[in-house]
Amino acid sequence: MRIDELISFDRQPVATAQFRQDLSDASDQESDIVPKLKKLIQFKRHSAPDQSMSKKDYILKYGPLHGYWHYHLIFGRLIVIYALDRDQIRLIRIGPHSWIEGGYDPGFEQYIKGLKPSDYTPFELGDDISVSDLNAQDLAKLKITLYGLATNATDRDMLKAAVKGHVDQDMMDLMISNLDGPSSDAEKWLSIQRAFGGMSGLSKAIATILRNTEIS
């Protein structure tokens, strides 16, 4: 076991003034940047020092910014540059991927290397960054979906199996597809179950719908 695995990290996010400006500019143009950033921060608060959140998050291994991290907010186009230490997630800049392709912009490199601890201040994006409870509109869409499935011969069998506890992937895909947002499919499925009071509640809801519908 590595020493990292024995240490519990609780890093605090801090950001440069330039990062705040970058975020403001970028979020004006791309609406889903803030939730993506929240997920990254949540993950990095407790992750091991070399642990990536996903394939789009990795440490720069070569060049003048060796040791810094970058995460693709929009693949190949918009990245966040940050650094990790034991106690902090230091958010440095948000900008184009071209910053780290091939040659580095000397001004960008100079800016990063010139940063001092006093250039960072605490950064908050809100506490609740997990999957929020489903709103009334989401819930209505889920119920309509169940009715839609119940009135189709093939899908009705899928619902009958679900009542017995056998939820197949197709049904999960259909239900999850009602929900937008950056959460993973697993999180969305859990959120759906919670909205119905757990899997048993969902099964009961499906059984009720099956009783009250017939194939159209």
Add this chain to the structure above:
Amino acid sequence: MDTNTIDQQYLQAHMDQLRQKAAARRSRRELIKSLGDTEDDWHDTPSAQEIASYVKHMVAYPQQNSSLAERYIARFGSKQFLLEHLESAAAS
């Protein structure tokens, strides 16, 4: 809720849209599996098209993550086969 109160045209359009989205989810899942990755590796990437574009990008700019680019290429035998697979996955 009663099915009689649901506009049938709306219901049909809703279900058609959901089936399209579900098919896109299946394509995404199959691509992830074909790359030898897990859902967790790509949880922040919504579509097969975006994953395919990102892997192509990774292969085009391997300087910062060469080991991963090499693993993908090795899995498909050549860069050409990998790119063809990605094109096909993005088109599905």
